[in-house]
Amino acid sequence: xxxxRGVVTRRDFVRATTGAAVGVSLFGVSWAGxxxxxxxxxxxILVRDQQVLDGSHQVDAGVxxxxxxxxxxxxxxxxxxxxxxxxxxxxxxAVGLVPTDHLNPTHGEIVAAVRAALVDAGVPGDRxxxxxGGPQKAEACTALIALPALKAHxxxxxxxxxxxxxxxxxxxxxxxxxxxDRLGEIWQLPHVKGKTxxxxxxxxxxxxxxxxxxxxxYMWDYDGLIAGTDPVAVEAVCLKIITxxxxxxxxxxxxxxxxxxxxxxxxxxxxxxxxxxxxxxxxRSGPSEGALV
Amino acid sequence: MHPSxxxxxxxxxxxxxxxxxxxxxAVRRIEPAAMFEYMDGAGELYLAYRFDHLDVAxxxxxxxxxxxxxxxxxxxxxxxxxxxxxxxxxxxxALKEARxxxxxxxxxxxxxxxxxxxxxxxxxLASRESEASTRAVLAIGRAIVAGRADPSPPRLAAxxxxxxxxxxxxxxxxxxxxxxLVLNSAYxxxxxxxxxxxxxxxxxxxxxxSALPDGKRHARLLLVRYPNPEAARAALVSxxxxxxxxxxxxxxxxxxxxxxxxxxxxxxRAAGRGVAFVxxxxxxxxxxxxxxAGVRTLKNAxxxxx
Numbered sequence: 001x002x003x004x005r006g007v008v009t010r011r012d013f014v015r016a017t018t019g020a021a022v023g024v025s026l027f028g029v030s031w032a033g034x035x036x037x038x039x040x041x042x043x044x045i046l047v048r049d050q051q052v053l054d055g056s057h058q059v060d061a062g063v064x065x066x067x068x069x070x071x072x073x074x075x076x077x078x079x080x081x082x083x084x085x086x087x088x089x090x091x092x093x094a095v096g097l098v099p100t101d102h103l104n105p106t107h108g109e110i111v112a113a114v115r116a117a118l119v120d121a122g123v124p125g126d127r128x129x130x131x132x133g134g135p136q137k138a139e140a141c142t143a144l145i146a147l148p149a150l151k152a153h154x155x156x157x158x159x160x161x162x163x164x165x166x167x168x169x170x171x172x173x174x175x176x177x178x179x180x181d182r183l184g185e186i187w188q189l190p191h192v193k194g195k196t197x198x199x200x201x202x203x204x205x206x207x208x209x210x211x212x213x214x215x216x217x218y219m220w221d222y223d224g225l226i227a228g229t230d231p232v233a234v235e236a237v238c239l240k241i242i243t244x245x246x247x248x249x250x251x252x253x254x255x256x257x258x259x260x261x262x263x264x265x266x267x268x269x270x271x272x273x274x275x276x277x278x279x280x281x282x283x284r285s286g287p288s289e290g291a292l293v
Numbered sequence: 294m295h296p297s298x299x300x301x302x303x304x305x306x307x308x309x310x311x312x313x314x315x316x317x318x319a320v321r322r323i324e325p326a327a328m329f330e331y332m333d334g335a336g337e338l339y340l341a342y343r344f345d346h347l348d349v350a351x352x353x354x355x356x357x358x359x360x361x362x363x364x365x366x367x368x369x370x371x372x373x374x375x376x377x378x379x380x381x382x383x384x385x386x387a388l389k390e391a392r393x394x395x396x397x398x399x400x401x402x403x404x405x406x407x408x409x410x411x412x413x414x415x416x417x418l419a420s421r422e423s424e425a426s427t428r429a430v431l432a433i434g435r436a437i438v439a440g441r442a443d444p445s446p447p448r449l450a451a452x453x454x455x456x457x458x459x460x461x462x463x464x465x466x467x468x469x470x471x472x473x474l475v476l477n478s479a480y481x482x483x484x485x486x487x488x489x490x491x492x493x494x495x496x497x498x499x500x501x502x503s504a505l506p507d508g509k510r511h512a513r514l515l516l517v518r519y520p521n522p523e524a525a526r527a528a529l530v531s532x533x534x535x536x537x538x539x540x541x542x543x544x545x546x547x548x549x550x551x552x553x554x555x556x557x558x559x560x561x562r563a564a565g566r567g568v569a570f571v572x573x574x575x576x577x578x579x580x581x582x583x584x585x586a587g588v589r590t591l592k593n594a595x596x597x598x599x
Contacts, residue, residue: 007483007484007485007487007535008483008484008485009482009483009484009487009535009536010481010482010483010536010556010572011536011554011555011556013481014554014555014556015555056421101333102332102333102335103333103335154335154338154474154478155335155337155474176337178484178485179484180484181484209380210478211335211338212332212335212336212337212338213332213335213416215380215402215403215405216402216403216404216405216418216422217382217383217402217403217405219403255481257477257478257479257480257481258477258478258481258484259481261484
């Protein structure tokens with residue numbers, strides 16, 4: 001990349017891809033290789049249950065509740081979901097839930113289930129709020145739980161984890177198009193940094209092509225929750241799933257375009273987490289068939 | 294539904310009810326300034342073409358789900374075609390008895406019908422796909438296209454070479470565009486607008502694949518028609534600076550060059566207000582042949598309409 005001029009071209013990706021370690025990028029391998037970079041091992045939890053959606057894609061709240069409990073229990077290494085939530089937040093926290101409300105919105109059932117679990121873990125109900133919105137929403141919280149839905153995006157390539165906080169910047173349009181590589185910096189803003197206790201991706205019914213409006217041909221029942229505390233690692237796993245689904249649909253390579261530069265740059269430029277799949281341990285529950293990762 | 298004052302074509306008479314679905318008598322009009330509010334910030338696609346306004350109608354039913362109808366009134370048929378060309382997937386459907394020749398004008402899949410009808414690009418989406426909703430969606434589609442003209446595709450699209458140097462056009466990859474955002478969605482070149490694309494420009498990009506038994510070799514052709522030769526020259530300089538700076542050291546490369554870069558052979562060839570670009574060609578000959586064929590298309594596009 002010509003950092004001085006700020007011009008990023010296809011050639012930059014090809015150059016950086018050649019000989020790089022396996023990861024995620026335009027061509028399915030990482031271009032964010034940084035010799036000497038300290039490894040950032042990360043864990044990502046993937047829980048799937050094919051009973052969570054019915055034939056009309058409606059959510060079974062009971063199944064979802066069990067999946068959510070299993071997800072946080074695996075992530076936190078605790079014996080119960082209640083203990084797991086207590087390891088993530090405290091009753092004194094002002095907890096902001098940050099779902100996505102457009103393109104492929106987060107299922108309301110997931111937001112409701114997380115809220116109920118937090119209350120069950122001792123967080124007063126009036127201290128759990130919906131925090132999607134402007135910077136003041138994040139400022140008002142001491143803890144954030146990111147609840148994006150898994151989807152591609154026509155301007156940023158992928159529009160799941162990193163993009164979920166775009167409105168916290170106060171200037172969302174500044175992070176589209178050529179500036180999508182800067183999405184990671186939003187997570188480092190003073191009113192956001194360090195507050196995210198959990199990234200929980202709604203992968204019940206993802207969208208693998210980019211919109212700007214959802215096209216049902218590119219949605220499928222994946223029946224999953226994906227979680228972690230490293231937002232870049234979770235995004236990298238999401239990207240792998242979307243990429244695999246696209247190739248399976250077309251029967252040939254179908255790279256996400258524009259390339260999701262934000263993922264590698266969140267690692268390389270902002271040190272927000274790891275985008276390298278080889279540094280990510282995926283712990284799974286549920287069927288491996290169709291997991292795509 | 295009211296006629297558009299500026300987009301091509303007559304008024305569209307959407308049925309008030311059909312097979313259990315009904316809609317309010319009034320449709321919702323979305324002007325360009327309100328597109329981001331309507332689409333939660335995702336309106337750039339439509340504004341990247343020459344967009345006039347959007348009409349929205351929502352059909353409700355008793356237990357069969359909803360049907361959303363969006364009519365994007367564009368400034369020209371070419372712009373509506375461009376929106377459809379972003380994705381040629383889905384099942385082609387004939388909405389008129391006399392089906393226009395050439396590329397599909399309506400594509401259906403999983404409850405979504407997309408239509409190019411003169412200056413209108415339409416999306417009709419059933420929230421719940423069923424035999425009944427499919428019938429209703431197609432009936433609405435037929436109402437949309439009834440009595441409307443079926444202009445030819447943009448000349449650049451119609452004139453794309455079918456093949457060059459043993460490389461065959463993949464019609465399902467041909468995307469007509471005016472914006473670098475749309476180009477990057479079809480084929481990533483640069484996050485910056487180094488080709489000087491805007492709504493005064495018309496462009497098409499498509500993939501070409503080898504007809505040889507290995508079937509794995511491919512190249513990408515991009516044809517751009519600028520409003521005038523000066524704009525074309527300025528854009529070409531910008532492209533060379535941003536993408537192929539090595540061409541400045543080569544003699545006689547101001548208007549044409551082919552060079553080997555990281556992912557194959559890339560090049561360009563200017564012709565009046567048009568410029569042909571090629572990317573990822575596996576060899577110099579393929580790149581040169583595709584550029585030559587592209588320039589012929591650009592020149593033909595300048596010829597008076599017969």
